[in-house]
Amino acid sequence: MSHLNTAPETKAAGADLALAFEDLRYTLENYRSTNEERLAGLEARQGVDPLTEEKLVRMDAALDDTMRRIDRLTLERARPALGQDGPRDPLTAEHKAAFVSYVRTGEAGGLKRLEAKALSAGSGPDGGYLAPATVEGEILRRLANVSPIRSLATVRTISSGTYKKAFSTTGPASGWVAETAARPQGSSPTLAELSFPAMELYAMPAATQTLLDDAIVDIDQWIAEEVESAFAEQEGAAFVAGDGVDKPKGFLAYPTIADASWSWGNIGVLNTGVAGAFPASNPADVLIDLVYALKAGYRQNASFVMNRKVQATVRKFKDANGHYLWQPPASAGAPATLLGFPLVEAEDMPNIATSAVSIAFGDFRRGYLVVDRAGVRILRDPYSSKPYVLFYTTKRVGGGIQDFAAIKGLKFAV
Structure with a gap:
Protein backbone atom coordinates (compact mmCIF):
# COMPACT_ATOMS: atom_id res chain seq x y z
CA MET A 1 0.00 0.00 0.00
CA SER A 2 1.41 3.39 -1.02
CA HIS A 3 0.68 6.87 0.29
CA LEU A 4 0.87 10.25 -1.37
CA ASN A 5 3.68 11.51 0.86
CA THR A 6 6.73 9.53 -0.30
CA ALA A 7 9.56 11.97 0.53
CA PRO A 8 10.68 10.21 3.78
CA GLU A 9 10.55 6.85 2.00
CA THR A 10 12.74 8.23 -0.80
CA LYS A 11 15.35 9.50 1.69
CA ALA A 12 15.35 6.14 3.48
CA ALA A 13 15.78 4.34 0.16
CA GLY A 14 18.82 6.51 -0.58
CA ALA A 15 20.44 5.69 2.78
CA ASP A 16 19.68 1.97 2.42
CA LEU A 17 21.15 2.02 -1.10
CA ALA A 18 24.49 3.28 0.21
CA LEU A 19 24.53 0.48 2.80
CA ALA A 20 23.63 -2.07 0.12
CA PHE A 21 26.61 -0.99 -2.03
CA GLU A 22 28.87 -1.27 1.02
CA ASP A 23 27.54 -4.81 1.64
CA LEU A 24 28.17 -5.66 -2.02
CA ARG A 25 31.78 -4.46 -1.84
CA TYR A 26 32.46 -6.37 1.39
CA THR A 27 30.83 -9.61 0.16
CA LEU A 28 32.61 -9.42 -3.18
CA GLU A 29 36.01 -9.04 -1.50
CA ASN A 30 35.35 -12.11 0.66
CA TYR A 31 34.03 -14.04 -2.35
CA ARG A 32 37.15 -13.37 -4.39
CA SER A 33 39.54 -14.21 -1.54
CA THR A 34 37.69 -17.51 -1.00
CA ASN A 35 37.84 -18.27 -4.71
CA GLU A 36 41.59 -17.61 -4.65
CA GLU A 37 41.89 -20.28 -1.92
CA ARG A 38 39.92 -22.69 -4.10
CA LEU A 39 42.13 -22.03 -7.13
CA ALA A 40 45.31 -22.37 -5.03
CA GLY A 41 44.13 -25.80 -3.86
CA LEU A 42 43.49 -26.89 -7.45
CA GLU A 43 46.90 -25.68 -8.61
CA ALA A 44 48.58 -27.55 -5.74
CA ARG A 45 46.65 -30.68 -6.81
CA GLN A 46 45.17 -30.97 -3.33
CA GLY A 47 41.61 -31.01 -4.65
CA VAL A 48 38.80 -28.71 -3.60
CA ASP A 49 37.91 -28.34 0.06
CA PRO A 50 34.16 -29.06 0.41
CA LEU A 51 33.90 -26.34 3.05
CA THR A 52 35.40 -23.81 0.62
CA GLU A 53 32.92 -24.84 -2.08
CA GLU A 54 30.02 -24.55 0.37
CA LYS A 55 31.25 -21.12 1.43
CA LEU A 56 31.38 -19.98 -2.21
CA VAL A 57 27.83 -21.18 -2.80
CA ARG A 58 26.61 -19.20 0.22
CA MET A 59 28.48 -16.12 -0.97
CA ASP A 60 27.01 -16.52 -4.46
CA ALA A 61 23.54 -16.44 -2.91
CA ALA A 62 24.49 -13.42 -0.79
CA LEU A 63 25.77 -11.56 -3.85
CA ASP A 64 22.56 -12.32 -5.73
CA ASP A 65 20.44 -11.13 -2.79
CA THR A 66 22.44 -7.91 -2.50
CA MET A 67 22.17 -7.21 -6.24
CA ARG A 68 18.39 -7.70 -6.07
CA ARG A 69 18.26 -5.41 -3.05
CA ILE A 70 20.18 -2.72 -4.94
CA ASP A 71 17.83 -3.05 -7.92
CA ARG A 72 14.77 -2.72 -5.67
CA LEU A 73 16.13 0.29 -3.77
CA THR A 74 17.18 1.99 -7.00
CA LEU A 75 13.64 1.56 -8.34
CA GLU A 76 12.14 2.95 -5.13
CA ARG A 77 14.45 5.95 -5.12
CA ALA A 78 13.63 6.76 -8.75
CA ARG A 79 9.87 6.28 -8.29
CA PRO A 80 7.94 9.50 -8.91
CA ALA A 81 5.00 10.35 -6.65
CA LEU A 82 1.79 10.11 -8.62
CA GLY A 83 -0.98 12.61 -8.38
CA GLN A 84 1.05 15.60 -7.16
CA ASP A 85 0.41 17.64 -10.27
CA GLY A 86 -3.17 17.42 -11.48
CA PRO A 87 -3.79 16.75 -15.17
CA ARG A 88 -4.35 19.88 -17.20
CA ASP A 89 -6.62 18.45 -19.89
CA PRO A 90 -10.25 18.62 -18.65
CA LEU A 91 -11.19 15.34 -20.33
CA THR A 92 -8.16 13.61 -18.77
CA ALA A 93 -9.03 15.02 -15.34
CA GLU A 94 -12.64 13.87 -15.72
CA HIS A 95 -11.48 10.42 -16.83
CA LYS A 96 -9.14 10.10 -13.83
CA ALA A 97 -11.85 11.14 -11.37
CA ALA A 98 -14.39 8.77 -12.94
CA PHE A 99 -11.86 5.92 -12.89
CA VAL A 100 -11.03 6.42 -9.19
CA SER A 101 -14.75 6.44 -8.40
CA TYR A 102 -15.19 3.20 -10.35
CA VAL A 103 -12.30 1.46 -8.55
CA ARG A 104 -13.36 2.60 -5.07
CA THR A 105 -17.14 2.19 -5.30
CA GLY A 106 -17.96 0.36 -8.54
CA GLU A 107 -19.85 3.39 -9.90
CA ALA A 108 -19.31 3.21 -13.67
CA GLY A 109 -21.68 5.99 -14.73
CA GLY A 110 -18.89 8.53 -15.19
CA LEU A 111 -16.87 6.19 -17.41
CA LYS A 112 -19.95 5.33 -19.47
CA ARG A 113 -20.58 9.02 -20.10
CA LEU A 114 -16.98 9.37 -21.26
CA GLU A 115 -17.54 6.44 -23.60
CA ALA A 116 -20.18 8.50 -25.36
CA LYS A 117 -17.79 11.48 -25.60
CA ALA A 118 -14.69 9.59 -26.74
CA LEU A 119 -14.54 5.90 -27.62
CA SER A 120 -10.92 5.70 -26.48
CA ALA A 121 -11.93 6.37 -22.87
CA GLY A 122 -14.62 3.78 -22.43
CA SER A 123 -15.40 0.10 -22.41
CA GLY A 124 -14.08 -2.32 -24.99
CA PRO A 125 -15.67 -5.46 -26.46
CA ASP A 126 -13.73 -7.63 -23.98
CA GLY A 127 -15.13 -5.73 -20.98
CA GLY A 128 -13.57 -3.38 -18.49
CA TYR A 129 -12.58 0.26 -18.77
CA LEU A 130 -9.43 1.94 -19.95
CA THR A 170 20.49 -8.25 -47.86
CA GLY A 171 20.86 -4.56 -47.12
CA PRO A 172 20.28 -1.71 -49.61
CA ALA A 173 22.11 -1.72 -52.93
CA SER A 174 24.90 0.88 -52.85
CA GLY A 175 28.30 1.78 -54.32
CA TRP A 176 30.57 4.53 -55.63
CA VAL A 177 30.09 6.27 -58.96
CA ALA A 178 31.73 9.15 -60.85
CA GLU A 179 29.94 12.51 -60.96
CA THR A 180 28.94 12.26 -64.65
CA ALA A 181 28.86 8.49 -65.01
CA ALA A 182 25.62 6.62 -65.57
CA ARG A 183 24.05 5.28 -62.42
CA PRO A 184 23.76 1.52 -62.72
CA GLN A 185 20.48 0.03 -61.66
CA GLY A 186 21.05 -1.87 -58.45
CA SER A 187 19.59 -5.27 -57.81
CA SER A 188 16.38 -5.26 -55.82
CA PRO A 189 16.89 -5.86 -52.09
Whole structure:
Protein backbone atom coordinates (compact mmCIF):
# COMPACT_ATOMS: atom_id res chain seq x y z
CA MET A 1 0.00 0.00 0.00
CA SER A 2 1.41 3.39 -1.02
CA HIS A 3 0.68 6.87 0.29
CA LEU A 4 0.87 10.25 -1.37
CA ASN A 5 3.68 11.51 0.86
CA THR A 6 6.73 9.53 -0.30
CA ALA A 7 9.56 11.97 0.53
CA PRO A 8 10.68 10.21 3.78
CA GLU A 9 10.55 6.85 2.00
CA THR A 10 12.74 8.23 -0.80
CA LYS A 11 15.35 9.50 1.69
CA ALA A 12 15.35 6.14 3.48
CA ALA A 13 15.78 4.34 0.16
CA GLY A 14 18.82 6.51 -0.58
CA ALA A 15 20.44 5.69 2.78
CA ASP A 16 19.68 1.97 2.42
CA LEU A 17 21.15 2.02 -1.10
CA ALA A 18 24.49 3.28 0.21
CA LEU A 19 24.53 0.48 2.80
CA ALA A 20 23.63 -2.07 0.12
CA PHE A 21 26.61 -0.99 -2.03
CA GLU A 22 28.87 -1.27 1.02
CA ASP A 23 27.54 -4.81 1.64
CA LEU A 24 28.17 -5.66 -2.02
CA ARG A 25 31.78 -4.46 -1.84
CA TYR A 26 32.46 -6.37 1.39
CA THR A 27 30.83 -9.61 0.16
CA LEU A 28 32.61 -9.42 -3.18
CA GLU A 29 36.01 -9.04 -1.50
CA ASN A 30 35.35 -12.11 0.66
CA TYR A 31 34.03 -14.04 -2.35
CA ARG A 32 37.15 -13.37 -4.39
CA SER A 33 39.54 -14.21 -1.54
CA THR A 34 37.69 -17.51 -1.00
CA ASN A 35 37.84 -18.27 -4.71
CA GLU A 36 41.59 -17.61 -4.65
CA GLU A 37 41.89 -20.28 -1.92
CA ARG A 38 39.92 -22.69 -4.10
CA LEU A 39 42.13 -22.03 -7.13
CA ALA A 40 45.31 -22.37 -5.03
CA GLY A 41 44.13 -25.80 -3.86
CA LEU A 42 43.49 -26.89 -7.45
CA GLU A 43 46.90 -25.68 -8.61
CA ALA A 44 48.58 -27.55 -5.74
CA ARG A 45 46.65 -30.68 -6.81
CA GLN A 46 45.17 -30.97 -3.33
CA GLY A 47 41.61 -31.01 -4.65
CA VAL A 48 38.80 -28.71 -3.60
CA ASP A 49 37.91 -28.34 0.06
CA PRO A 50 34.16 -29.06 0.41
CA LEU A 51 33.90 -26.34 3.05
CA THR A 52 35.40 -23.81 0.62
CA GLU A 53 32.92 -24.84 -2.08
CA GLU A 54 30.02 -24.55 0.37
CA LYS A 55 31.25 -21.12 1.43
CA LEU A 56 31.38 -19.98 -2.21
CA VAL A 57 27.83 -21.18 -2.80
CA ARG A 58 26.61 -19.20 0.22
CA MET A 59 28.48 -16.12 -0.97
CA ASP A 60 27.01 -16.52 -4.46
CA ALA A 61 23.54 -16.44 -2.91
CA ALA A 62 24.49 -13.42 -0.79
CA LEU A 63 25.77 -11.56 -3.85
CA ASP A 64 22.56 -12.32 -5.73
CA ASP A 65 20.44 -11.13 -2.79
CA THR A 66 22.44 -7.91 -2.50
CA MET A 67 22.17 -7.21 -6.24
CA ARG A 68 18.39 -7.70 -6.07
CA ARG A 69 18.26 -5.41 -3.05
CA ILE A 70 20.18 -2.72 -4.94
CA ASP A 71 17.83 -3.05 -7.92
CA ARG A 72 14.77 -2.72 -5.67
CA LEU A 73 16.13 0.29 -3.77
CA THR A 74 17.18 1.99 -7.00
CA LEU A 75 13.64 1.56 -8.34
CA GLU A 76 12.14 2.95 -5.13
CA ARG A 77 14.45 5.95 -5.12
CA ALA A 78 13.63 6.76 -8.75
CA ARG A 79 9.87 6.28 -8.29
CA PRO A 80 7.94 9.50 -8.91
CA ALA A 81 5.00 10.35 -6.65
CA LEU A 82 1.79 10.11 -8.62
CA GLY A 83 -0.98 12.61 -8.38
CA GLN A 84 1.05 15.60 -7.16
CA ASP A 85 0.41 17.64 -10.27
CA GLY A 86 -3.17 17.42 -11.48
CA PRO A 87 -3.79 16.75 -15.17
CA ARG A 88 -4.35 19.88 -17.20
CA ASP A 89 -6.62 18.45 -19.89
CA PRO A 90 -10.25 18.62 -18.65
CA LEU A 91 -11.19 15.34 -20.33
CA THR A 92 -8.16 13.61 -18.77
CA ALA A 93 -9.03 15.02 -15.34
CA GLU A 94 -12.64 13.87 -15.72
CA HIS A 95 -11.48 10.42 -16.83
CA LYS A 96 -9.14 10.10 -13.83
CA ALA A 97 -11.85 11.14 -11.37
CA ALA A 98 -14.39 8.77 -12.94
CA PHE A 99 -11.86 5.92 -12.89
CA VAL A 100 -11.03 6.42 -9.19
CA SER A 101 -14.75 6.44 -8.40
CA TYR A 102 -15.19 3.20 -10.35
CA VAL A 103 -12.30 1.46 -8.55
CA ARG A 104 -13.36 2.60 -5.07
CA THR A 105 -17.14 2.19 -5.30
CA GLY A 106 -17.96 0.36 -8.54
CA GLU A 107 -19.85 3.39 -9.90
CA ALA A 108 -19.31 3.21 -13.67
CA GLY A 109 -21.68 5.99 -14.73
CA GLY A 110 -18.89 8.53 -15.19
CA LEU A 111 -16.87 6.19 -17.41
CA LYS A 112 -19.95 5.33 -19.47
CA ARG A 113 -20.58 9.02 -20.10
CA LEU A 114 -16.98 9.37 -21.26
CA GLU A 115 -17.54 6.44 -23.60
CA ALA A 116 -20.18 8.50 -25.36
CA LYS A 117 -17.79 11.48 -25.60
CA ALA A 118 -14.69 9.59 -26.74
CA LEU A 119 -14.54 5.90 -27.62
CA SER A 120 -10.92 5.70 -26.48
CA ALA A 121 -11.93 6.37 -22.87
CA GLY A 122 -14.62 3.78 -22.43
CA SER A 123 -15.40 0.10 -22.41
CA GLY A 124 -14.08 -2.32 -24.99
CA PRO A 125 -15.67 -5.46 -26.46
CA ASP A 126 -13.73 -7.63 -23.98
CA GLY A 127 -15.13 -5.73 -20.98
CA GLY A 128 -13.57 -3.38 -18.49
CA TYR A 129 -12.58 0.26 -18.77
CA LEU A 130 -9.43 1.94 -19.95
CA ALA A 131 -7.20 3.06 -17.10
CA PRO A 132 -6.03 6.70 -17.14
CA ALA A 133 -2.74 7.53 -18.83
CA THR A 134 -1.07 7.95 -15.41
CA VAL A 135 -1.81 4.33 -14.50
CA GLU A 136 -0.77 2.94 -17.89
CA GLY A 137 2.39 5.06 -17.89
CA GLU A 138 3.35 3.93 -14.39
CA ILE A 139 2.82 0.26 -15.25
CA LEU A 140 4.96 0.52 -18.40
CA ARG A 141 7.66 2.49 -16.57
CA ARG A 142 7.86 -0.15 -13.87
CA LEU A 143 7.97 -2.97 -16.44
CA ALA A 144 10.88 -1.26 -18.21
CA ASN A 145 12.79 -1.42 -14.91
CA VAL A 146 11.97 -4.97 -13.82
CA SER A 147 11.33 -6.87 -17.08
CA PRO A 148 14.91 -7.66 -18.25
CA ILE A 149 14.36 -8.11 -22.00
CA ARG A 150 11.92 -5.17 -22.23
CA SER A 151 14.62 -2.96 -20.69
CA LEU A 152 16.97 -3.91 -23.56
CA ALA A 153 14.60 -4.19 -26.53
CA THR A 154 12.98 -1.65 -28.82
CA VAL A 155 9.42 -0.92 -27.63
CA ARG A 156 6.69 0.25 -30.02
CA THR A 157 3.19 1.37 -29.04
CA ILE A 158 0.45 0.58 -31.55
CA SER A 159 -3.29 1.15 -31.79
CA SER A 160 -4.14 -1.97 -33.84
CA GLY A 161 -3.83 -5.64 -33.05
CA THR A 162 -0.72 -6.38 -35.15
CA TYR A 163 2.47 -4.52 -36.01
CA LYS A 164 4.02 -5.30 -39.40
CA LYS A 165 7.30 -4.10 -40.84
CA ALA A 166 9.41 -4.85 -43.89
CA PHE A 167 13.08 -5.63 -43.37
CA SER A 168 15.83 -6.00 -45.95
CA THR A 169 17.71 -9.24 -45.39
CA THR A 170 20.49 -8.25 -47.86
CA GLY A 171 20.86 -4.56 -47.12
CA PRO A 172 20.28 -1.71 -49.61
CA ALA A 173 22.11 -1.72 -52.93
CA SER A 174 24.90 0.88 -52.85
CA GLY A 175 28.30 1.78 -54.32
CA TRP A 176 30.57 4.53 -55.63
CA VAL A 177 30.09 6.27 -58.96
CA ALA A 178 31.73 9.15 -60.85
CA GLU A 179 29.94 12.51 -60.96
CA THR A 180 28.94 12.26 -64.65
CA ALA A 181 28.86 8.49 -65.01
CA ALA A 182 25.62 6.62 -65.57
CA ARG A 183 24.05 5.28 -62.42
CA PRO A 184 23.76 1.52 -62.72
CA GLN A 185 20.48 0.03 -61.66
CA GLY A 186 21.05 -1.87 -58.45
CA SER A 187 19.59 -5.27 -57.81
CA SER A 188 16.38 -5.26 -55.82
CA PRO A 189 16.89 -5.86 -52.09
CA THR A 190 15.40 -8.99 -50.58
CA LEU A 191 12.63 -7.97 -48.21
CA ALA A 192 11.08 -9.96 -45.41
CA GLU A 193 7.79 -9.03 -43.80
CA LEU A 194 7.82 -9.39 -40.05
CA SER A 195 4.54 -9.55 -38.14
CA PHE A 196 4.17 -8.98 -34.40
CA PRO A 197 0.63 -9.64 -33.08
CA ALA A 198 -0.26 -8.24 -29.64
CA MET A 199 -1.49 -10.95 -27.26
CA GLU A 200 -3.53 -10.46 -24.10
CA LEU A 201 -1.73 -10.51 -20.77
CA TYR A 202 -3.73 -10.35 -17.55
CA ALA A 203 -3.33 -10.02 -13.81
CA MET A 204 -5.97 -10.05 -11.08
CA PRO A 205 -4.96 -8.10 -7.95
CA ALA A 206 -7.34 -8.20 -4.97
CA ALA A 207 -8.17 -5.57 -2.37
CA THR A 208 -10.42 -5.25 0.63
CA GLN A 209 -13.16 -2.65 0.58
CA THR A 210 -11.52 -1.08 3.63
CA LEU A 211 -8.38 -0.37 1.61
CA LEU A 212 -10.43 1.09 -1.25
CA ASP A 213 -12.35 3.32 1.16
CA ASP A 214 -9.10 4.75 2.54
CA ALA A 215 -8.89 8.16 0.85
CA ILE A 216 -5.14 8.50 1.40
CA VAL A 217 -4.33 5.42 -0.69
CA ASP A 218 -3.09 6.38 -4.16
CA ILE A 219 -5.23 4.16 -6.40
CA ASP A 220 -3.02 4.72 -9.47
CA GLN A 221 0.14 3.61 -7.72
CA TRP A 222 -1.56 0.74 -5.87
CA ILE A 223 -2.74 -0.84 -9.13
CA ALA A 224 0.66 -0.33 -10.77
CA GLU A 225 2.44 -1.99 -7.84
CA GLU A 226 0.04 -4.92 -7.73
CA VAL A 227 0.30 -5.86 -11.41
CA GLU A 228 4.00 -5.04 -11.82
CA SER A 229 5.45 -8.37 -10.69
CA ALA A 230 2.76 -10.49 -12.39
CA PHE A 231 3.20 -8.76 -15.76
CA ALA A 232 7.01 -8.73 -15.49
CA GLU A 233 7.17 -12.47 -14.69
CA GLN A 234 4.96 -13.44 -17.62
CA GLU A 235 6.72 -11.08 -20.02
CA GLY A 236 10.15 -12.29 -18.93
CA ALA A 237 9.30 -15.90 -19.72
CA ALA A 238 7.63 -15.07 -23.04
CA PHE A 239 10.35 -12.74 -24.37
CA VAL A 240 12.99 -15.43 -23.75
CA ALA A 241 11.29 -18.70 -24.72
CA GLY A 242 7.65 -17.98 -25.64
CA ASP A 243 6.37 -20.14 -28.51
CA GLY A 244 4.37 -17.35 -30.17
CA VAL A 245 1.03 -19.08 -29.54
CA ASP A 246 -1.17 -16.67 -27.58
CA LYS A 247 2.03 -15.04 -26.33
CA PRO A 248 5.08 -13.22 -27.74
CA LYS A 249 7.77 -15.30 -29.45
CA GLY A 250 10.98 -15.46 -27.43
CA PHE A 251 14.37 -15.08 -29.05
CA LEU A 252 15.37 -18.62 -27.98
CA ALA A 253 12.27 -20.07 -29.71
CA TYR A 254 13.71 -19.36 -33.16
CA PRO A 255 15.82 -21.99 -34.97
CA THR A 256 19.51 -22.02 -34.08
CA ILE A 257 22.37 -22.72 -36.47
CA ALA A 258 26.17 -22.81 -36.25
CA ASP A 259 27.32 -19.22 -36.62
CA ALA A 260 29.72 -20.15 -39.43
CA SER A 261 26.66 -21.17 -41.51
CA TRP A 262 24.34 -18.40 -40.29
CA SER A 263 21.42 -17.35 -42.49
CA TRP A 264 18.47 -15.02 -42.05
CA GLY A 265 15.68 -16.42 -39.88
CA ASN A 266 18.06 -18.27 -37.55
CA ILE A 267 20.03 -17.41 -34.42
CA GLY A 268 23.75 -18.00 -34.86
CA VAL A 269 25.33 -20.00 -32.01
CA LEU A 270 28.85 -20.94 -30.98
CA ASN A 271 29.55 -24.22 -29.18
CA THR A 272 31.63 -24.40 -26.01
CA GLY A 273 33.25 -27.63 -27.25
CA VAL A 274 32.12 -29.52 -24.14
CA ALA A 275 28.69 -31.08 -23.62
CA GLY A 276 26.95 -29.26 -20.77
CA ALA A 277 29.98 -27.32 -19.52
CA PHE A 278 32.63 -24.71 -20.21
CA PRO A 279 36.05 -25.98 -21.34
CA ALA A 280 38.25 -27.09 -18.45
CA SER A 281 41.11 -24.83 -19.54
CA ASN A 282 40.72 -21.16 -20.49
CA PRO A 283 36.91 -21.24 -20.19
CA ALA A 284 36.66 -17.47 -20.75
CA ASP A 285 37.97 -17.85 -24.31
CA VAL A 286 34.55 -19.01 -25.53
CA LEU A 287 33.02 -15.81 -24.14
CA ILE A 288 35.55 -13.76 -26.09
CA ASP A 289 34.72 -15.76 -29.23
CA LEU A 290 31.04 -15.04 -28.61
CA VAL A 291 31.69 -11.30 -28.34
CA TYR A 292 33.55 -11.19 -31.64
CA ALA A 293 31.02 -13.36 -33.45
CA LEU A 294 28.89 -10.21 -33.45
CA LYS A 295 29.60 -7.54 -36.07
CA ALA A 296 31.11 -4.30 -34.79
CA GLY A 297 27.99 -2.27 -35.54
CA TYR A 298 25.98 -4.44 -33.16
CA ARG A 299 28.76 -4.98 -30.63
CA GLN A 300 28.90 -1.32 -29.58
CA ASN A 301 25.56 -1.56 -27.77
CA ALA A 302 25.56 -5.26 -26.94
CA SER A 303 24.76 -6.94 -23.61
CA PHE A 304 25.15 -10.40 -22.13
CA VAL A 305 21.95 -12.13 -20.98
CA MET A 306 22.00 -15.14 -18.64
CA ASN A 307 20.37 -16.39 -15.44
CA ARG A 308 21.85 -16.10 -11.96
CA LYS A 309 23.22 -19.66 -11.85
CA VAL A 310 25.19 -19.15 -15.06
CA GLN A 311 26.32 -15.77 -13.76
CA ALA A 312 27.60 -17.48 -10.60
CA THR A 313 29.80 -19.64 -12.81
CA VAL A 314 31.30 -16.82 -14.88
CA ARG A 315 32.00 -14.79 -11.73
CA LYS A 316 34.98 -17.05 -11.13
CA PHE A 317 36.59 -16.46 -14.56
CA LYS A 318 39.77 -14.39 -14.88
CA ASP A 319 41.77 -12.95 -17.75
CA ALA A 320 45.45 -13.68 -18.47
CA ASN A 321 46.50 -11.04 -15.94
CA GLY A 322 44.45 -12.55 -13.13
CA HIS A 323 41.70 -9.90 -13.24
CA TYR A 324 38.13 -11.04 -12.79
CA LEU A 325 36.00 -10.68 -15.92
CA TRP A 326 32.80 -10.03 -13.93
CA GLN A 327 32.62 -6.62 -12.29
CA PRO A 328 29.87 -5.31 -9.95
CA PRO A 329 27.73 -2.25 -10.81
CA ALA A 330 29.69 1.00 -10.69
CA SER A 331 26.68 3.06 -9.56
CA ALA A 332 23.00 2.84 -8.63
CA GLY A 333 20.91 1.67 -11.56
CA ALA A 334 23.92 0.44 -13.55
CA PRO A 335 24.26 -3.26 -14.46
CA ALA A 336 27.13 -5.57 -13.63
CA THR A 337 29.58 -6.02 -16.50
CA LEU A 338 31.29 -8.99 -18.14
CA LEU A 339 34.28 -8.36 -20.40
CA GLY A 340 33.30 -4.70 -20.23
CA PHE A 341 29.77 -5.30 -21.58
CA PRO A 342 26.56 -4.93 -19.50
CA LEU A 343 25.29 -8.19 -18.01
CA VAL A 344 21.53 -8.50 -17.64
CA GLU A 345 20.10 -11.23 -15.43
CA ALA A 346 17.08 -13.00 -16.90
CA GLU A 347 15.83 -15.87 -14.74
CA ASP A 348 14.09 -17.53 -17.68
CA MET A 349 17.35 -18.20 -19.52
CA PRO A 350 18.27 -21.93 -19.38
CA ASN A 351 20.74 -23.34 -16.86
CA ILE A 352 23.97 -24.85 -18.16
CA ALA A 353 23.05 -28.23 -19.65
CA THR A 354 23.88 -30.33 -22.68
CA SER A 355 22.91 -28.48 -25.89
CA ALA A 356 21.36 -25.59 -23.93
CA VAL A 357 21.80 -22.03 -25.23
CA SER A 358 22.40 -20.58 -21.77
CA ILE A 359 24.11 -17.30 -22.70
CA ALA A 360 22.96 -14.75 -25.26
CA PHE A 361 24.97 -11.76 -26.44
CA GLY A 362 23.77 -9.05 -28.76
CA ASP A 363 22.30 -5.64 -29.42
CA PHE A 364 18.79 -6.40 -28.25
CA ARG A 365 17.56 -2.91 -29.09
CA ARG A 366 18.13 -3.67 -32.75
CA GLY A 367 17.50 -7.38 -32.47
CA TYR A 368 14.28 -7.73 -30.46
CA LEU A 369 11.02 -5.79 -30.71
CA VAL A 370 8.35 -5.46 -28.01
CA VAL A 371 4.94 -4.27 -29.18
CA ASP A 372 2.50 -2.67 -26.72
CA ARG A 373 -1.06 -2.02 -27.78
CA ALA A 374 -2.16 1.27 -26.24
CA GLY A 375 -4.48 0.93 -23.29
CA VAL A 376 -4.66 -0.98 -20.02
CA ARG A 377 -8.16 -2.23 -19.18
CA ILE A 378 -9.52 -2.89 -15.70
CA LEU A 379 -12.73 -4.73 -14.80
CA ARG A 380 -13.92 -4.53 -11.20
CA ASP A 381 -15.31 -7.79 -9.78
CA PRO A 382 -16.73 -7.63 -6.23
CA TYR A 383 -18.61 -10.94 -6.51
CA SER A 384 -16.23 -13.80 -7.32
CA SER A 385 -14.12 -13.79 -4.16
CA LYS A 386 -16.04 -12.08 -1.37
CA PRO A 387 -15.11 -10.16 0.77
CA TYR A 388 -12.31 -9.20 -1.61
CA VAL A 389 -12.72 -7.04 -4.70
CA LEU A 390 -10.85 -8.39 -7.73
CA PHE A 391 -9.52 -6.17 -10.51
CA TYR A 392 -9.15 -8.07 -13.78
CA THR A 393 -6.37 -6.04 -15.44
CA THR A 394 -5.36 -6.69 -19.05
CA LYS A 395 -2.88 -5.28 -21.51
CA ARG A 396 -1.92 -6.48 -24.97
CA VAL A 397 1.73 -7.11 -25.77
CA GLY A 398 3.66 -8.90 -28.49
CA GLY A 399 7.29 -9.48 -29.35
CA GLY A 400 9.79 -11.20 -31.59
CA ILE A 401 13.12 -10.88 -33.34
CA GLN A 402 13.36 -8.06 -35.86
CA ASP A 403 17.05 -8.44 -36.82
CA PHE A 404 18.48 -11.96 -36.71
CA ALA A 405 22.06 -10.72 -37.14
CA ALA A 406 21.97 -8.75 -33.87
CA ILE A 407 21.83 -11.66 -31.37
CA LYS A 408 24.21 -14.61 -30.90
CA GLY A 409 24.07 -17.52 -28.49
CA LEU A 410 26.52 -19.74 -26.62
CA LYS A 411 25.54 -23.40 -26.80
CA PHE A 412 26.92 -25.90 -24.30
CA ALA A 413 27.64 -28.64 -26.79
CA VAL A 414 30.55 -30.27 -28.61
